[in-house]
Amino acid sequence: MTGNPASASAPARLFEPVRLRSVTARNRVAISPMQQYSSTEGGLANDWHLVHLGRFALGGAGIVFVESTAVEPRGRNTHGDIGLWDDAQIAPLRRVAGLLRGQGAVPAIQLGHTGRKGALQKWWEGHGPLNEADAARGEGPWPVVGPSALPVDTGWPRPAALSEDEIQTLVQAWGQAARRAAQAGFELLEIHGAHGYLIHQFLSPVANQRSDAYGGSPRKRQRFALEVARAVRAEWPQHLPLSWRISLADLDDGTLPMEEMVAFVNALREAGVDVLDCSSAAGISSYPSNGARVPRGLDFRAQDAAEIRRRTGIAIMAVGFVIEPHAAQALVAEGAADLVALGREALFNPNWPAHAEQLLQPDPGYALWPLQYRSWLAKRAPLLAAARAATPAH
Numbered sequence: 213m214t215g216n217p218a219s220a221s222a223p224a225r226l227f228e229p230v231r232l233r234s235v236t237a238r239n240r241v242a243i244s245p246m247q248q249y250s251s252t253e254g255g256l257a258n259d260w261h262l263v264h265l266g267r268f269a270l271g272g273a274g275i276v277f278v279e280s281t282a283v284e285p286r287g288r289n290t291h292g293d294i295g296l297w298d299d300a301q302i303a304p305l306r307r308v309a310g311l312l313r314g315q316g317a318v319p320a321i322q323l324g325h326t327g328r329k330g331a332l333q334k335w336w337e338g339h340g341p342l343n344e345a346d347a348a349r350g351e352g353p354w355p356v357v358g359p360s361a362l363p364v365d366t367g368w369p370r371p372a373a374l375s376e377d378e379i380q381t382l383v384q385a386w387g388q389a390a391r392r393a394a395q396a397g398f399e400l401l402e403i404h405g406a407h408g409y410l411i412h413q414f415l416s417p418v419a420n421q422r423s424d425a426y427g428g429s430p431r432k433r434q435r436f437a438l439e440v441a442r443a444v445r446a447e448w449p450q451h452l453p454l455s456w457r458i459s460l461a462d463l464d465d466g467t468l469p470m471e472e473m474v475a476f477v478n479a480l481r482e483a484g485v486d487v488l489d490c491s492s493a494a495g496i497s498s499y500p501s502n503g504a505r506v507p508r509g510l511d512f513r514a515q516d517a518a519e520i521r522r523r524t525g526i527a528i529m530a531v532g533f534v535i536e537p538h539a540a541q542a543l544v545a546e547g548a549a550d551l552v553a554l555g556r557e558a559l560f561n562p563n564w565p566a567h568a569e570q571l572l573q574p575d576p577g578y579a580l581w582p583l584q585y586r587s588w589l590a591k592r593a594p595l596l597a598a599a600r601a602a603t604p605a606h
């Protein structure tokens with residue numbers, strides 16, 4: 213972490229609380245959903261998830277997201293995905309939500325369905341489609357579904373095109389998973405509508421070549437997404453905020469050009485979505501883009517996000533290579549975003565929020581740190597400064 217410490221008199225907007233419906237986050241730093249492929253049999257969260265996520269709450273984040281959590285078994289990415297398709301999956305996630313809340317973070321969870329991008333190997337096993345060798349070690353593929361019977365690429369499984377009845381069943385599955393997330397004690401719910409997964413597949417003119425009510429015109433391609441949003445909102449308590457992850461690469465690749473994006477976001481707002489979590493590029497994978505490669509730098513697509521925010525009034529969460537505290541602060545101070553989310557940077561340094569706060573807005577009392585650490589760190593700071601001053605440069 214680099215940069216000059218700010219003066220103690222300049223409050224950093226990044227560390228101002230933010231209110232979403234009835235929920236107040238202590239600051240504007242969220243930890244992005246990150247799949248761990250580490251569930252216990254049956255899609256259950258376990259001690260790994262508890263400790264992995266708990267570190268981020270101890271590290272000062274305002275919001276901590278649990279990874280993409282499958283709304284039905286077919287919608288898993290890998291055999292290691294956690295799920296909320298069954299009431300039995302609530303209890304271990306309630307433990308996670310309780311820990312996050314107890315450490316001052318808003319407990320948040322993302323719900324997802326991978327569609328045709330399901331049945332993959334875990335990252336450390338290659339992350340390609342599951343094959344016979346995987347089956348031989350007990351992790352075989354399962355049949356995947358999508359808007360159309362179009363595989364991601366050659367060598368990928370051909371999804372079964374969902375019938376309209378199956379779509380309705382699936383929409384209800386999203387709603388039931390949202391109900392379970394509320395029962396587990398989460399206070400912010402996110403719908404994964406990006407990264408080439410099922411909702412994104414429906415939005416895309418490449419993956420969705422249906423000619424019924426769910427495909428064809430942009431509005432018809434948006435229908436599944438909006439039905440999911442409404443079904444989730446119907447089960448998710450009104451006083452709790454709802455977020456939607458979108459890919460800003462959609463602006464460039466023919467899926468959602470700006471005018472369509474604005475119309476879609478307005479429709480999401482009407483369906484009760486409060487926050488747009490803007491993945492800055494196509495994300496983990498560019499599928500199902502039209503093939504356009506979106507150049508990536510260390511910049512979040514701030515201008516696009518600011519325009520969507522200005523034209524729709526939705527709260528924006530910026531994600532993608534948010535690394536430097538001053539850059540994160542600038543995103544919220546200059547109106548591109550209301551929140552920033554960290555992925556890999558938080559894996560690198562789970563204490564990023566607490567460190568960034570000391571850089572932007574030094575607090576001699578270390579109030580963002582766990583109660584158990586505070587007075588030790590407060591005493592350490594002058595002792596360390598004195599020890600450094602007394603030590604000849606080497």
Ligand SMILES: Cc1cc2nc3c(=O)[nH]c(=O)nc-3n(C[C@H](O)[C@H](O)[C@H](O)COP(=O)(O)O)c2cc1C
Nearest residue numbers: 244245246247279280531532533534554555556557
């Ligand atoms: C290990 C790992 C797992 C991820 N899993 C998810 C996920 O479950 N849902 C999701 O929307 N994005 C997922 N992502 C993407 C991140 O949430 C984030 O958008 C992306 O890493 C860009 O942010 P960064 O540059 O700060 O890492 C994952 C990323 C990583 C590194």
